[in-house]
Amino acid sequence: MTSNRTAAMLTSLVDLVLPRECGGCERPGSLWCRRCDAELNAPPVSLRPRLDPGVPCWALGPYSGPRRAAVLALKERNRHDLAAPLGHAVAAAVNHLRTAGHIDPPELAALVFVPAPTRARAARARGGDPVERFSAVAGAMLAPEYVTVSRVLRMRRGVRDSVGLSASDRATNVAGRIGIDGVARSRLDNEFAARSAVADRSVVLVDDVLTTGATARESVCVLKDSGVRVDAVLVIAGV
Numbered sequence: 388m389t390s391n392r393t394a395a396m397l398t399s400l401v402d403l404v405l406p407r408e409c410g411g412c413e414r415p416g417s418l419w420c421r422r423c424d425a426e427l428n429a430p431p432v433s434l435r436p437r438l439d440p441g442v443p444c445w446a447l448g449p450y451s452g453p454r455r456a457a458v459l460a461l462k463e464r465n466r467h468d469l470a471a472p473l474g475h476a477v478a479a480a481v482n483h484l485r486t487a488g489h490i491d492p493p494e495l496a497a498l499v500f501v502p503a504p505t506r507a508r509a510a511r512a513r514g515g516d517p518v519e520r521f522s523a524v525a526g527a528m529l530a531p532e533y534v535t536v537s538r539v540l541r542m543r544r545g546v547r548d549s550v551g552l553s554a555s556d557r558a559t560n561v562a563g564r565i566g567i568d569g570v571a572r573s574r575l576d577n578e579f580a581a582r583s584a585v586a587d588r589s590v591v592l593v594d595d596v597l598t599t600g601a602t603a604r605e606s607v608c609v610l611k612d613s614g615v616r617v618d619a620v621l622v623i624a625g626v
Contacts, residue, residue, distance in 0.1 A: 410460045410469045411453025419472045423453035427472060431480040434625040436600025437554045440592075440607040442617050443489060446625035447476050450596055454624040458595045461517045470517065473623060474524020477593065480621060481529065490619060493532045496589040497579065500526060501610070501617070503594035503602055504540040504565055506548075521623075522593045535578060539571040539615075540606055549598070557601035565605045567613050589618045597622040 408415050411423030427447060434444040448454050457473060460466040481498070484490045490498075502518040510516045519538055526534030543564040549557050579588055592606055597620065607617045 409453075410466050410472075411456050413456070418468050423457075424472060426453050427457070427476045428479050430483045431621070432625070434597055434620075434622075436597055436603065436625075438558055438600035438604045440600055440603040440617075440620055442592075442607055442619055444597060444600070444603065444620040444622070444625075445480065445484065445489075446597060446622045447480055448624060450624035450626045458623055461521075462513055462595070465514055467514065467517075467520065470521040470524050473521040474526075475528050477521060477525035477621065477623075478528035481525070481591070484619065484621075490591070491587065491589045496587040497535065498526075498529070498532065499535045499537055499575070499579075499588050499590045500593050501537055501539060501590055501606075501615075503592055503606055504542040506542050506546055509548075518593055518595055525593075535575065537571060537575045539568050539575055540609065541566055541568045549601070554599040554601065557599050558604070561601055561605045565602070565609050567609060572613065572615075590615055592617050592620045594620070594622045596624050596626060598626040 407418055409417055409420040409423055411419060411427070414420050429448060431445040431447055432449075434446050436444060450458075457466075457469050461469045461473070481490060485492055490496075500522040502516060502522050505516055505518065516538070519536065522536045526536050542561075543566055546564050547560055549560060552560060590610070592603060592610075594603065597603060603620045607620070610617050
């Protein structure tokens with residue numbers, strides 16, 4: 388009883404110093420409110436980016452409202468706690484896509500999330516890769532199914548921040564600058580071989596925002612060239 392009272396007091400003190408606010412609408416009182424959660428968990432929508440990756444692309448919704456706010460807070464304010472609602476929504480989207488027949492069910496294919504690559508400097512500034520973080524949450528939410536989150540893609544040096552770049556400039560920016568991490572690829576193949584009771588694998592490229600499709604297209608191409616077929620691209624928001 389005493390420990391519960393102490394915990395409540397500490398929570399109240401923390402709220403006084405660092406008031407809790409929803410990461411989607413900044414409403415005080417909770418880190419993620421029910422209204423934003425309902426909007427985030429709407430069925431995914433199909434995207435047709437200007438630079439076609441050659442595979443179906445899906446988003447939880449447009450880059451607006453709680454989706455935009457959550458992505459910005461996760462990336463620019465280090466709101467790591469928002470990986471939880473984002474991951475939960477990604478898992479729900481996977482279930483929607485499976486029900487609609489866009490992704491194979493777990494009895495036919497092992498699910499693999501491949502986080503889109505990010506610049507190493509940006510990941511360090513954010514305390515880690517936010518896409519990898521919410522991908523891991525999504526994988527855990529799909530338990531007891533075993534979902535692999537494989538960081539096989541890496542961004543090479545020379546890639547600039549893409550903010551403000553045109554579609555063609557974004558394509559040039561990442562062309563030849565996304566590669567395969569050989570160690571991670573070997574680990575993925577070994578892990579899949581150990582679970583050979585499943586006949587195939589569904590690979591989903593995961594990212595936060597799909598703008599022109601430049602990163603997705605280059606990533607899908609690099610994976611294809613290395614023998615990994617991507618089944619879909621799934622993002623939090625589409626521009």
